[in-house]
Amino acid sequence: MNLPGKQDIFSIDNEQQFNTIALQVFNHQAMNCVVYREFLQGLKTDINAIKHHSQIPFLPIEFFKSHEVISTTEPVQLTFTSSGTTGMITSRHLISDVSWYEESFREAFRMFYGDIKNYTVLALLPSYLEREGSSLIYMAKDLIERSGDADSGFYLYNHDELFRQLIKQKLTKKPTLLIGVTFALLDFVEQYQFIFPELIVIETGGMKGRRKEMIREELHETLCKGFGVAAIHSEYGMTEMLSQAYSKGNGVFECPPWMKILARDTNDPMSPLPSGQTGGINIIDLANINSCSFIATQDLGCVQPDGSFEVLGRFDNSDIRGCNLLVG
Numbered sequence: 001m002n003l004p005g006k007q008d009i010f011s012i013d014n015e016q017q018f019n020t021i022a023l024q025v026f027n028h029q030a031m032n033c034v035v036y037r038e039f040l041q042g043l044k045t046d047i048n049a050i051k052h053h054s055q056i057p058f059l060p061i062e063f064f065k066s067h068e069v070i071s072t073t074e075p076v077q078l079t080f081t082s083s084g085t086t087g088m089i090t091s092r093h094l095i096s097d098v099s100w101y102e103e104s105f106r107e108a109f110r111m112f113y114g115d116i117k118n119y120t121v122l123a124l125l126p127s128y129l130e131r132e133g134s135s136l137i138y139m140a141k142d143l144i145e146r147s148g149d150a151d152s153g154f155y156l157y158n159h160d161e162l163f164r165q166l167i168k169q170k171l172t173k174k175p176t177l178l179i180g181v182t183f184a185l186l187d188f189v190e191q192y193q194f195i196f197p198e199l200i201v202i203e204t205g206g207m208k209g210r211r212k213e214m215i216r217e218e219l220h221e222t223l224c225k226g227f228g229v230a231a232i233h234s235e236y237g238m239t240e241m242l243s244q245a246y247s248k249g250n251g252v253f254e255c256p257p258w259m260k261i262l263a264r265d266t267n268d269p270m271s272p273l274p275s276g277q278t279g280g281i282n283i284i285d286l287a288n289i290n291s292c293s294f295i296a297t298q299d300l301g302c303v304q305p306d307g308s309f310e311v312l313g314r315f316d317n318s319d320i321r322g323c324n325l326l327v328g
Helices: 015-032 034-042 098-113 135-147 159-172 182-191 216-227
Strands: 078-081 092-095 120-124 153-155 176-180 200-203 233-236 245-247 259-264 278-285 294-303 309-316
Touching: 015 034, 092 098, 098 135, 120 135, 120 159, 120 182, 135 153, 135 176, 153 159, 159 176, 159 182, 176 182, 182 200, 182 216, 200 216, 259 294, 278 309
Parallel strands: 120 153, 120 176, 176 200, 200 233
Antiparallel strands: 078 092, 233 245, 259 278, 278 294, 294 309
């Protein structure tokens, strides 16, 4: 079986192509990813009977904490790790070819926002900058460098400096992206409020234990007032993935063509849900070809018939904690 390459995956433009390539990737990973193969054997999955991507079993995301999830014998180039409090077991995503990640986030960004060279990119990501192995920092650093703008850069807790830079951006009318972790954006607008309607604020989710959780509507209303913008954009990604979905407002996310979100029954993980119903979020990420492209997350969401989706909260094990947790 020929394994699809970057040109195949990043040029997907219809459902039939997606399905064909998803099945090719599934068959490869079912044979070559040890933990996924054992998981499928435990389910007594007949691999040859799977004819559509909706029939593919999804590996619970927790396996990234306990196993090496990899589908290639190539050496590991780098390891992305999830953030967590002290003593918490974190996820490890072994990357054998980081160019897959680079092409995925670069092409997705281009699809949603255009040429990165048109922007000044400011990143307020303190909790990520303070540790090693963040895939978000890797992406932000690449976007900052490729913007080619001397004013692009990272900010830790130097809010005064960020405020002065944003004022400069507003005066020079240079299109500006501010990528920020949720708690840091909230900390910033408690100190500074201004009106900058052209600014694109992309929140990446996460309070990281720094602040109380807020529902998305309350969070976005607070940030809209603080930055003087009409809408807050969001990015949906995670350590275990190599692709991101984006929302340009109202918490409705869209995927790039090589990524798809499906909902599952929270009481029966092997049962898919029809569109419009709230369930656990399953992700197909075909860029994750060297790891596992079929992941069952702990997020709750609702997928619409057009493939767009909302993230409504999280559940742990089978205990659904309602929709009081913000996930970006």
